[in-house]
Amino acid sequence: MMILSVFIQYSNISVINSFKFDNKDFTVIDIGVRILDEENFTYNFIGTSFCFPLFFVLSTSMLDDEELDKVKQHEIEFLASNNWIIVKVLKKVQLRLISGYCEWFACVGLGSYMIQGENIHFEELWPVVHWSIPTEFPNLEWGKLNTLINIEEVGHTVITKDERINSTVKLKGYIPKDYGIDLENSDF
Incomplete structure (x- = not known):
């Protein structure tokens, strides 16, 4: 039986610098986890850590008409462009x-984003990504x-000002119970 584990660390400055944001109020933490579709880490972590609505920003490169039909069947509001789809998750x-799409995309090297906040609108969430x-x-x-x-494929980078999860110790309480914490490689 494979034991699932994660490590939780404060992000390196190179990770922090890989995003362009106003970081004075935010803590940046990495959760290292090997993402496999059957593990559902993303679903379990996000489902227990955040309240709805949640926005997700995903690349459209892997979404064909069949996948978009599933989004519509689940009555998910979305806004799409040539490169990105933004979805609003309410349940x-x-x-x-x-979250299954996010893990699938991560396994093939495509990152996606989950965004939670107050009074956020679709139009605000178009990312600009360059190499x-x-x-x-x-x-x-x-x-x-x-x-x-x-x-991403190697885990999740959490940029937050949420008082419940803004330290590695606090975030530890939101890791799904199926996962052990790699204490040797975590910042506690």
């Missing part, structure tokens, strides 16, 4: 579908943001 069944400069959300008012999570 757990929708979260299960979208040579930090990712930015130029239309997002960072004062509205509570948490932004970058979901």
